[in-house]
Amino acid sequence: MSALDEAQPLHPCCRDKTTVSGNSSDFGEVAKQPLQGLKLASHAALERAQRSGRLKCSKCGGSRMFFCYTCCSLVGVSIQEVPLIKLPVKIDIIKHPNETDGKSTAIHAKILAPGDVTIYTYPCIPEFEKDTVVLVFPGPGAVSVQDMLRCLRDRGGSGSHASPAEPKAKRRKSQPVHGATHGAEDPESGTPDEAPSSESRHHPLERVVFIDSTWNQTNKISTDERLQGLLQVELKTRKTCFWRRQKGKPDTYLATIEAIYYFFKDFQQLCLSQEYDGEYDNLLFFYSFLHSVVNKAKMSAGKC
Numbered sequence: 001m002s003a004l005d006e007a008q009p010l011h012p013c014c015r016d017k018t019t020v021s022g023n024s025s026d027f028g029e030v031a032k033q034p035l036q037g038l039k040l041a042s043h044a045a046l047e048r049a050q051r052s053g054r055l056k057c058s059k060c061g062g063s064r065m066f067f068c069y070t071c072c073s074l075v076g077v078s079i080q081e082v083p084l085i086k087l088p089v090k091i092d093i094i095k096h097p098n099e100t101d102g103k104s105t106a107i108h109a110k111i112l113a114p115g116d117v118t119i120y121t122y123p124c125i126p127e128f129e130k131d132t133v134v135l136v137f138p139g140p141g142a143v144s145v146q147d148m149l150r151c152l153r154d155r156g157g158s159g160s161h162a163s164p165a166e167p168k169a170k171r172r173k174s175q176p177v178h179g180a181t182h183g184a185e186d187p188e189s190g191t192p193d194e195a196p197s198s199e200s201r202h203h204p205l206e207r208v209v210f211i212d213s214t215w216n217q218t219n220k221i222s223t224d225e226r227l228q229g230l231l232q233v234e235l236k237t238r239k240t241c242f243w244r245r246q247k248g249k250p251d252t253y254l255a256t257i258e259a260i261y262y263f264f265k266d267f268q269q270l271c272l273s274q275e276y277d278g279e280y281d282n283l284l285f286f287y288s289f290l291h292s293v294v295n296k297a298k299m300s301a302g303k304c
Helices: 024-032 044-052 106-112 145-156 215-222 256-271 281-300
Strands: 066-068 073-075 090-095 117-121 133-136 207-212 231-233
Touching: 044 066, 044 281, 090 106, 106 117, 106 256, 106 281, 145 231, 145 256, 207 215, 207 256, 256 281
Parallel strands: 090 117, 090 207, 133 207, 133 231
Antiparallel strands: 066 073
């Protein structure tokens, strides 16, 4: 288990009592670095970019740090310094049009796994195969990740499916966000050892849908008729470490990148019955660094 799992019980500082001694200084140290157990690529490039300050995006001219959330491109960081992740299942993220780009963590997934992640701005939603796609969103009818594949097989009436055609986006004014700068736009890209094994392909799941929005704005998207009929999956035991906690919402309501990370970690362990060894920890590459920066700022200001 990563330290992120171990740190979940106490939100928002995400501290784990079982790892803290009676020394108050030890307790404060754990609070500073709740994500320290993840297997991450080096943050040296991000630290250097932070010292350099904000730069202009070469595409749109916007003032950005680390990446441009408008263009899905890196800023002040080279392609080679950012991890590239190959996911076992494709992701579609449906973004609310009023969601502030700079506050969304969905862009992290697009930059880190460009060949497997597509972002649409609502009301643009692709057409889905109901028996091979799930919507990760809490609700009374939602099932756990552990029960997800069984439910999909029950729906399809068979344990195997032919690969469906890629979903076709309805052409609206809002267009999908295009790829990040570090190539790998080919859905089948990645080194041989990154490709899913033949055994892992023997399941009905082909695509996972996430909603990127403030929780107060999700209803319009989650109730859209084009998402009705999709099996809903809820990450019921996970708790957020997001620094922008939304007032009045439970701590099981995750930031988008947290939900993506936990889904694939649970998918590997509970659905594919494979030991997890940090394969998707780098989904939190930007998130963990920003979490550390924000927490340090809060502690300096005496707010944490």
